[in-house]
Amino acid sequence: MTLELSAAGPRTPRITTRGETVPTVPPASTAADAVDVTALLERGRTLATPVLRAAINRLAPPMDTVAAYHFGWIDAEGNPAEGDGGKAVRPALAVMSAEAAGAAPEVGVPGAVAVELVHNFSLLHDDLMDGDEQRRHRDTVWKVHGPAQAILVGDALFALANELLLELGTVEAGRATRRLTTATRALIDGQAQDISYEHRDRVSVEECLEMEGNKTGALLACACSIGAVLGGADDVTADTLEKYGYHLGLAFQAVDDLLGIWGDPVATGKQTWSDLRQRKKSLPVVAALAAGGPASDRLGELLAEDAKSSDFENFSEEEFAVRAALIEEAGGREWTAQEARRQHTIAIEALDTILMPDHVRAQFVELADFVVVRKR
């Protein structure tokens, strides 16, 4: 998947989904506003990591060690490691969010860390529930330290998130915690939907979008408002920043769904055709199934057979490639790319309805562009 500047303007990157030949062009806004996304992500990580590490140090043994393994700070034997801590989009957004309310970036840091803690709580529990053995190129916590530690440390991270915010002792912290709680409830709803969809033959595009909004949109929304709330923003500003974040999350997830099928394994750290191997009913799949026509029908037949197949585990590369080609032929790939662009546009337009410093607005725009062009 690659991205070009669309005719609609530099703010709306056009995702092309046919082939990988068109090189990725950095969005024009980088040059125009001199916003460096790498630096934004790095700033969020630099501000949040020491506070996150100090928070993890509060955990009683062996939970501190298990959490440190999960975050990639140590390996399975307990030796220091330089793990892949993820893209750190959420901390960057939380810090920018404080600036959107006219506060110093540092004001957003407890929010950034709380959101990261909730995100990782959900990863620990979801990996166990889903039986996923790998995350960020490493064995998952339940695989290394056992299911009980995955449950327990997940619980501890969730509690720690509330603790970090509430110990600020301010009215704003109470409001921030309430928003984080709402997002966490949505996250849990999304996981419940995800699990229940696994047992169903068909999932509609609307159901898939609702699930992805809960699993990805809600917490990204909270990341975008939490710094502002801690910085004293009113509810209209916070709600609008959440709208930006929610749709950014849906764009993010649509891209994730494309990468889950057509992503480069070297970049994603996942197997080829990863989501197909896991029988995930992601956006390209549900859109292809909903499209109708010969390719859509054939895909539906194949997936129905696969669901009953006892040999699915041993499928060859070619068998997955056939399914991926049918999804593409039925229009699932292009629809999902368009959906990413559509959600990106809604996110950017939300920003126009509130006041914020120009350089912060430029940062939000740039981060949204980054989310839809990323390759991992």
Added chain:
Amino acid sequence: MTLELSAAGPRTPRITTRGETVPTVPPASTAADAVDVTALLERGRTLATPVLRAAINRLAPPMDTVAAYHFGWIDAEGNPAEGDGGKAVRPALAVMSAEAAGAAPEVGVPGAVAVELVHNFSLLHDDLMDGDEQRRHRDTVWKVHGPAQAILVGDALFALANELLLELGTVEAGRATRRLTTATRALIDGQAQDISYEHRDRVSVEECLEMEGNKTGALLACACSIGAVLGGADDVTADTLEKYGYHLGLAFQAVDDLLGIWGDPVATGKQTWSDLRQRKKSLPVVAALAAGGPASDRLGELLAEDAKSSDFENFSEEEFAVRAALIEEAGGREWTAQEARRQHTIAIEALDTILMPDHVRAQFVELADFVVVRKR
């Protein structure tokens, strides 16, 4: 285990641990202050249950159904049931706690429900981590609905607890949530200790008490302060009520540990010698092992053999009876009964340091008496 009024006065029930022949005598305070513990528990349950049910109804399917099963409102097939909802000590305490601050009992209700939600979150997760198949005479959630639902619904109850409090939108609610979060962190620490102790040959009495303080004391402490905090009590009052609750929790747990070995299976709903079958290093066991002497040494040898035995699952009633007799001979049963009394006394004395309406003080005293005389 039975209870008599001790010479020290009607406020300090004496627990006798030899034989079951002495009938349980209701503490004198029942007559003196006309406090009816059954009515207190019933009031807490009556006030909290509709709010708890409404909260559970907020959960997306199938989590609402799974939670309703856990609370005993429906059976495994989804039919209405009149389950054993537990003793409901915590809701009763939370409601009394509001009255201690001079507020109406109703003010404590969101706190009562939040504490119940956190308590049940921990039961759902602990039962799964510990592999426990039965709770309150019924199959546990992970056994009926699978591990994923036990994790997910536990998470949802935890989030719901914070939601219920924070949506009150008051400064007091923020303070209450902070105390609940602290208690939840302790609860998780306690479960981590419990799990790690299972893998050790020896656990000291101090370690066991610390673990039980975390697992049982901290949340009971929070139940005793949360209504007062919601009713506007200052931190000294809240801290003192927590001190009462913490030591009440330790008394409660000491009695639980006695019932876990010598309790009547019909009353407890557990197997005979339940904690011995589970190799639990509960207070009577660790106290007996720490006591020294021939019975203590023999017990240590037997338990070390049991830990390695492949035939432990098939042990007869008599084999467990031998171990129980050694624990008793080494003084573990008597020590634990004394510990329950000691913690009961500390709890009651804490109450004397703060002002509260006389009838509420009488209720707290009466509930403490109940906790140490209960048979289930």
